[in-house]
Amino acid sequence: MASLPLSGHHVAVLLGGLSSEREVSLVSGRECADALERLGAKVSRVDAGRDLAQVLAKLKPDVCFNALHGAWGEDGCVQGVLETLGLRYTHSGVLASALAMDKAKSKAVLAAAGVTVPGGGLYNRFEAARAHVMAPPYVVKPNAEGSSVGVFLVFEGANRPPGELTAPGWTYGEDVMIEPYIRGLELAVGVMDGKAMTVTEIIPRTGFYDYEAKYEVGGSQHIVPARMPAAAFEKALRLSEQAHAALGCRGVTRADLRYDDINDILVLLEVNTQPGMTPTSLVPEQAAAQGVDFDRLVLWITEDAYARDGAGGIASSGETPGESAS
Known part of the structure; x- marks a missing residue:
């Protein structure tokens, strides 16, 4: 019997993390880890905390599948840790992630x-809360969050900006992006x-x-x-x-x-740079519409991480799924 594509490979799936998108990341990570196991990999599920470097140094995986979302996991910070450890990892690098x-x-x-x-621009949240900085309708969003966390629509006719911007429990940074609503x-x-x-x-x-x-x-x-x-x-x-x-x-x-x-x-x-991989996520759905099922998508993402240093992919084809692989 032929071996599975990832047989003999140790993949650490980074999930959870420290951001406001932790719960989504747990689901993405679970789905990807399950797929990697179906593909034959030895999988370590790593809930990424501040001891991530020590955990990974002990595990010594062949590659890290980064299923983190949001601050720290998607903004170049974890990517920098992985670069320092000399570990291959999926998705974008330090600069692209931060940008x-x-x-x-x-x-x-x-x-x-x-x-x-x-259009629009960056404003201090207290300035944005005092009075409209542009005529409604407009959108207010944290400058460095994802999954629509902390996003507000200010509709035409609104008397004032969202009061939540000055709430004591606001945790999304001091600057907000304000853009005209399209x-x-x-x-x-x-x-x-x-x-x-x-x-x-x-x-x-x-x-x-x-x-x-x-x-x-x-x-x-x-x-x-x-x-x-x-x-x-x-x-x-x-x-x-x-x-x-x-x-x-x-x-x-x-x-x-x-x-x-x-x-x-x-x-x-x-x-x-690290789109969701949950049952309701858009990228797996689009891949499926192109004839690439979830497991093949996860395999390609993992192979792509392996190929970056010129060492070559895991499977034999090295092709983007859906192009010419059967």
Whole structure:
């Protein structure tokens, strides 16, 4: 009997972590660890705490599958730890991770690369809470969080900004990004090995693609491929590839976009360097639409980490799933 693709390989799956997205990461990590075991790997599930370096130094895995989301795990910090330890790891490197997590800096890089991004700017949260810094409708979001944590929509006619910005329990940093609200379609594009997969149209159950809409079963409806004009569809693919390249990303990313179908305006909001791998996540769904099941997606992500230092992949093909592998 032929051995499984990852037989004999030790993979440490980093999950959980210290961020506000811990619960999502636990689910992503569980799903990926289960897939890696089905693929024959020896899997160590590592709940990434401040002793991560010591834990990994003792485990000595062949590769780390980074299933962390949010601050510390997705912003270049853990990537720096892994670089220092000399361990191969999945997804983007230190600089790309740090850039993509910082909304203000990534927008500047993307705009310079010709990617259409929303206007707006960075404000101290207390300044943003005193009075409208731009005419509603607009969006307020932490500068370095994901999964729509701490995001507020300020609708036309609102008397004042969100009071939550000055709440004693606010933990999302002192600076917030404020952008004009773009009406229309909520879109996502997965990019794998630099190539866009397809465009998903997202219809949140509550009208806003918040944390619950992202991760609760039935929280949103995903339409693949998105219902939009062909020219705008192709532009969404192209902008997502441009953004992936401009930030220096590797492996799999997901771009979030908005499309104003009345005025034909398409903007790219941000790039997620470690997209979710939960049962409701968009990238596995897009991969499946391209004929790549979840296990093959996880295998490719792991192989990609192995291949970066020129040592070659684990399996024999080395191809992006769905291109020419059977």
